[in-house]
Amino acid sequence: MIRVLLADDQHLIRAGLKMLCEAQPDLEVVGEADNGGDAVRLAEQLVPDVTVMDLRMPGVDGITATTRIVAARPAARVLVLTTFGDDDHLYPALTAGACGFLLKDAPPGELLDGIRRAAAGDSPFSQAVLQRLVRRAVSTRAPAPQPLPALTGRERDVLELVAQGLSNTEIAERLHIGVTTVKTHITSLMTKTDSPNRVRLALRWTGG
Structure with missing residues (x-):
């Protein structure tokens, strides 16, 4: 509870x-x-x-x-x-x-x-808020982002939608997969990209 x-x-x-x-x-x-x-x-x-x-x-x-x-x-x-x-x-x-x-x-x-x-x-984050955070971070950061590690095609699909600010439920609906599957992909993505949260994860897409 x-x-x-x-x-x-x-x-x-x-x-x-x-x-x-x-x-x-x-x-x-x-x-x-x-x-x-x-x-x-x-x-x-x-x-x-x-x-x-x-x-x-x-x-x-x-x-x-x-x-x-x-x-x-x-x-x-x-x-x-x-x-x-x-x-x-x-x-x-x-x-x-x-x-x-x-x-x-x-x-x-x-x-x-x-x-x-x-x-x-x-x-x-609300979708519009997350998108603004990503735009601001991209426009102000100085170092070039590291390339993305090896990702599966589905992981790339999920990461792209995370960067758009979609929730797990919205991602599941867009990709026609279960919410639990989305959570599993996001956990894997955070581990592979060493991202502590969705904002950092979204930033990795913008640099990938």
Whole structure:
């Protein structure tokens, strides 16, 4: 069971997220916070597997709350869920220690997949956000990327779709394979390319 803490100052948003999560057999909402201060306190008390964090909240904002949660427990998984996908929100959130960044207009399935991926140690990003991260990294990095190691044709197919920001479910649908098979390919790709998360993995495609 994945234990989830919800932090959002809008009651309707929290209620909707709670209903969405608790309709899943593997997700349990263990706490709710309507401000960053309470999110920090509850994260310490409840030790959730994933904290779903809004950024704009009264008092202590989501970025400050994320910084405090990760400082107290470096292994904490904080998944940002926000209306604002611009760089002024994205990069401070990542610097604060957020493991992923999803937009509130994401389909319910993408959000649920993101929570599960965050709990599993992955870094879920909305497609547009991941593409922007990759473009920025490509435009600013100086050294030439190392060539890709030997990959199977299917691994290359999966890697290309990861670089496009697709989720495991979307990749499975696009390639007509199972989600478990996609996860297996991604695990193999991360090992072969020495990539700790999907962003690094996507960058290897741009250099491959």
